[in-house]
Amino acid sequence: MSRHRARPASRRWNVSPVFVTGELLLTTGVLLGLMVVWQLFWTDIGASREQAGFVTALGEEWDEPLTVDALLQEVEDPANTVNVLSEEQMRTDDAPVPSRAAIAETFATIYVPRWGENYVKPISEGVSRARVLDPKGIGHYPDTELPGQVGNFAIAGHRTTYGKPFTDIQTLKTGDAIVIRTEGVWYVYEVTDSYIVKPNYIQAIRPDPYAPTAAPTKRYLTLTTCHPRYSAAERYIVHAELSYWAAVEDGVPPEIVGSATVQEAS
DSSP: OOOOOOOOOOOOOOOOHHHHHHHHHHHHHHHHHHHHHIIIIIHHHHHHHHHHHHHHHHHHHHTSOOSHHHHHHHHHOTTOOOOBOOGGGOBOSOOOOOOOOOTTOEEEEEEOGGGOTTOEEEEEEOOOIIIIIHHHSEEEOTTSOOTTSSEEEEEEEOSSSTTOTTTTGGGOOTTOEEEEEETTEEEEEEEEEEEEEOTTOGGGGSSSTTOTTSOOOSEEEEEEEEESTTOOSEEEEEEEEEEEEEEGGGOBOHHHHTHHHHHHHO
16 A cells, blocks of 8 residues: 655745835845945045045146155255245235136145145036046135135035045134145135035125125135035035245245144144
């Protein structure tokens, strides 16, 4: 008599909608977490390298060193003719003004001693995120004045992600130096004011940020960035005024040479 083994009953999974929803939320959370890591950290690493490359490329184009380390080496080399600027070489007459650059063209560098002795970033024309702010770091508002010009030379940069060139903007103090360099000219500005505004407050980048209907008489520099960190709810504004200008061939601004001391004092 043959025996037939009973086939086991098929197993049925009873998956509740709550379980499926939970799994989807968990997966979504992991993906969002990875995106945040990429946004906050990897974009910083990649963009910082790119921005350093733009500084190097500009230095090669001008055939002059642009990093602070290279400038300090020249200052400390007795055989080199590059020296620290003397008071006689710090000029307060009408400053030379560079030609207006094409959109996305890198035309200057910025040095902020308060942010460290090696802080140097490229400045490019325009404030498009895709073409300028994300890949190049700092952009010049095209409708504002140029370095050394009477009026308002206004620039923008990220406070988080993509190299975050203005991440420490809140540490700037009245009297701090902000140095702009174009081909052949140093422009040394001095911080005068800072405040927080709504994103639609465009007076900060007007020719005279304190008197929007008046003709400007001073040479301003304005830094703009998002506030607070990780938010675009407001804008952090810093104003500075031109203290002096000097020819690059005459030497290096003492504000840059003494930047390590400034950083330690902060």
